[in-house]
Amino acid sequence: MGTLATGRSTVLLLPGQGSQHLRMAAGLFGTEPVFTAAMDEVFTALGTEGDRLREDWLSERPAVELDHVTRSQPLLFAVDHALGQLVLSWGVRPGAVLGHSIGELAGAVLAGVFALPDAVALVRERIRLLGDGPPGGMLAVAAAPEEVEPFLGGDVVIGAYNAPRQTVLAGPDPALEKVHAALLEADFTCRRVPSLSPFHSPALAPAVEGSADLIAALPVRPSRITLHSCYTALPLSPDEVTDPEYWAAQPVAPVRFWPALDALLTDCDAVLVEAGPGQGLAQLARRHPSVRAGRSAVVPLLPARPGPPERDRASVAAAREALIGLGVAPQPTAG
Known part of the structure; x- marks a missing residue:
């Protein structure tokens, strides 16, 4: 280099x-x-x-x-x-x-x-x-990957490992919205990433x-x-x-x-x-x-x-x- x-x-x-x-x-x-x-x-x-x-x-x-x-x-x-x-x-x-x-x-x-x-x-x-592709999106969560893993499901996965406590989830709607609601209920700070597609997900x-x-x-x-x-x-x-x-x-x-x-x-x-x-x-x-x-x-x-x-x-x-x-x-x- x-x-x-x-x-x-x-x-x-x-x-x-x-x-x-x-x-x-x-x-x-x-x-x-x-x-x-x-x-x-x-x-x-x-x-x-x-x-x-x-x-x-x-x-x-x-x-x-x-x-x-x-x-x-x-x-x-x-x-x-x-x-x-x-x-x-x-x-x-x-x-x-x-x-x-x-x-x-x-x-x-x-x-x-x-x-x-x-x-x-x-x-x-x-x-x-x-x-x-299916409609969906991405969700930024102020948490470590291991903290959000229990909430994953319904084709929602970790789409980006941005920082030790900045994890982005990705998946189709309405599954992503369901995970979003569960994370908010558990007091995690989340925000939707500007995207209409579930990038970096299966x-x-x-x-x-x-x-x-x-x-x-x-x-x-x-x-x-x-x-x-x-x-x-x-x-x-x-x-x-x-x-x-x-x-x-x-x-x-x-x-x-x-x-x-x-x-x-x-x-x-x-x-x-x-x-x-x-x-x-x-x-x-x-x-x-x-x-x-x-x-x-x-x-x-x-x-x-x-x-x-x-x-x-x-x-x-x-x-x-x-x-x-x-x-x-x-x-x-x-x-």
């Missing part, structure tokens, strides 16, 4: 399902040329649907709500990809990428595993398949059957950047990077963000750069002992909450200054 003169690696954190919100990162569109070009490249690859997607992304009142799979998946992929390209354009050279959910696919493009048009084709196919398994065939037909290249997997919680081996079954299983497999982050920060200290909407992964990462002790640092690009366009721009400018101060990004040249 590439390291800085300080001995710390730079790691891109790319968020996934549930982090989407209205006009996420839209304040950068038209003002940050690299970001704008990367977003437009995704929209162009999506054809006529890309035009509608752009309209909904930039709208305060989108025709299709952003929590719907046809909006959340492609827009999260696009924003993660475009922000990652922006960071790379600053001269940042990440030693690793850690993507959460759809963020891992965006990371694979940044690492050179998939060409962007091929990854967009995969996103489009996922949307088509997942549209046939409920979606029938919907993604056969997607490995599409992936097998795509050119897959060795990764230029280490991909730390949120599914194995370890760096992906060369064989795993090129395994169609690995990528096909992503919408169904549980996300092991905390174990993956812990393994990464056990290997080396790092500057963790969240390149995606909000600061969800940054907030989780700040709980890690390496960050709390000051050995590792966290730099989110965007504000924690939605706001006016100028807030996006100010946040990105502040993040770049922070990365320069940490020795991660070079000073911009005049002109």
Whole structure:
């Protein structure tokens, strides 16, 4: 893994399902040329649907709500990809990428595993398949996995291990609502994650059957950047990077963000750069002992909450200054 003169690696954190919100990162569109070009490249690859997607992304009142799979998946992929390209354009050279959910696919493009048009084709196919999946959702619970396990049932499973006491459940409705009610009755703090589909649960398994065939037909290249997997919680081996079954299983497999982050920060200290909407992964990462002790640092690009366009721009400018101060990004040249 590439390291800085300080001995710390730079790691891109790319968020996934549930982090989407209205006009996420839209304040950068038209003002940050690299970001704008990367977003437009995704929209162009999506054809006529890309035009509608752009309209909904930039709208305060989108025709299709952003929590719907046809909006959340492609827009999260696009924003993660475009922000990652922006960071790379600053001269940042990440030693690793850690993507959460759809963020891992965006990371694979940044690492050179998939060409962007091929990854967009995969996103489009996922949307088509997942549209046939059952309605459901995800539920964030302020509890350890072992505390919530007695409440699981009715196809509701642990969908994400985000932190020692931040567990996300996933499953179809009404089973998820039943579990939600039981957890509230037991005095657990819970909130629904913005999602209309039971991502990272077996409920979606029938919907993604056969997607490995599409992936097998795509050119897959060795990764230029280490991909730390949120599914194995370890760096992906060369064989795993090129395994169609690995990528096909992503919408169904549980996300092991905390174990993956812990393994990464056990290997080396790092500057963790969240390149995606909000600061969800940054907030989780700040709980890690390496960050709390000051050995590792966290730099989110965007504000924690939605706001006016100028807030996006100010946040990105502040993040770049922070990365320069940490020795991660070079000073911009005049002109």
